[in-house]
Amino acid sequence: MSDEPPLSRLDLNLLVALDALLTERNVTRAAARLRLSQPALSSALARLRTHFDDPLLVRRGNQYDLTPLAVRLAELSVSALEGARRVFDSRASWEASSSSREFVVYGSDYALATAAPAISRAAKAEAPGVRLRFVLSSVAFIEDVAQRLVSADGLLMPHGVVAPMPHVDLFSDDWVVLAAADSPLPEGALTMQTLAERPWAFTYQSRQAFTSAGRQLEQLGVDPVVETVVESFVNLPMFIEHTDRLALVQRRLARRVCRLGDVRVHELPFAATPILNALWWHPVHDADPEHRWLRQLAVAAVGDQRFR
Incomplete structure (x- = not known):
């Protein structure tokens, strides 16, 4: 038999109060957000503190800080509330047009x-x-x-x-290189040596976040000299124009973002693995x-x- 308390013993209204308190970090503002009286929300906070055996909100001068447990609960409460909304918003039949x-x-x-x-x-x-x-x-x-x-x-x-999850494939794309229009690099003259010698603007460079083409460069023996990292494909042209940097960008996006900076599109000197978007x-x-x-x-x- 499970040791977990049945949902019938839990007041799910406390979840709404918890989310408001952790978002606002203030009883008065949370009460106003929920259109409740301050004593009513103070009572809810007391019950939450008892349930979690944790103060949740700790006064620091004129403001409140979240405890480590409250920080974890802040994200969980958002997911839980959204899940509850989905349950009660569900209908036996649904018409998109209405x-x-x-x-x-x-x-x-x-x-x-x-x-x-x-x-x-x-x-x-x-x-x-x-x-x-x-x-x-x-x-x-x-x-x-x-x-x-x-x-x-x-x-x-x-x-x-x-990780593998349910999905539907949408479209494929491949990679190109952006370079400044006023760079001495002539159109279509990219070589592996150029890729190794030029500085780069990368979008991501960590174990968890990387591009397939960037990883492929390393596998081909090119250790990119990363001069700047900007976590945005769309903003790459602004970091390329009027510099000698190169950047990897998806071909479909390159058509749209070249107008954001004075850059040109060049083909890669190797067959980059296409990306399949889903x-x-x-x-x-x-x-x-x-x-x-x-x-x-x-x-x-x-x-x-x-x-x-």
């Missing part, structure tokens, strides 16, 4: 600049009341992606970045008819001729 549901999809700025606008346009045409919230993913999100996707609708990310989700969403609609919409959107 829905006002919000879908939350994470992705790199590359995904948000390529696939996301196409998906948004398709949703507007098919379900004008539906709202899509696209959120920039982070290294922390990717490292805890299984847990994070419980309370999100999906992640736009290439294969090889996240929409990933948590298994909890497998049977959700609303989520199935989102997956089908994403596939249709990137298959549209306007996306290509």
Whole structure:
């Protein structure tokens, strides 16, 4: 028999209070947010402190700090609340054309600049009341992606970045090199020696965050001289123009971002492994008819001729 207390013994209203308290870090502001009296929320805080055997909020001068346990609970409470909302928002039947549901999809700025606008346009045409919230993913999100996707609708990310999870493939892409237009490098003259000698602007450079083409460079014996790291594919042109730096960027994105800086696109002197982009989700969403609609919409959107 499980030692865990049954849910019937727990007051789930305390979860709402917990989330507000950990977000606001102030009883008065949390009470105003929930439209409750301050004594009522103070009582809820007392019950939470007893339940967790932890003060949760600790006064530091004129403000409150979260305890280490409260820091962990802050992220868990968001996921738990979103899960509860999904339970009570579920319907036996669902029509996209009359829905006002919000879908939350994470992705790199590359995904948000390529696939996301196409998906948004398709949703507007098919379900004008539906709202899509696209959120920039982070290294922390990717490292805890299984847990994070419980309370999100999906992640736009290439294969090889996240552990195997349910997904649908969307589109493939390959890599090119950006160089400043006023660089002495002539068009199409890239060699492996040039890649080894020139400084680079990289988007990611850690064990958890890297590009497949950047890793392939190392496997081919090129140890890139990384002069600057900017965790954004879209902003790379601004770090390349008027310098002798090089940068790796996806071909589909290069078409869109070259206008942001005075840069040119060059072909790689080796066959970089293409990337296959997909929409990933948590298994909890497998049977959700609303989520199935989102997956089908994403596939249709990137298959549209306007996306290509």
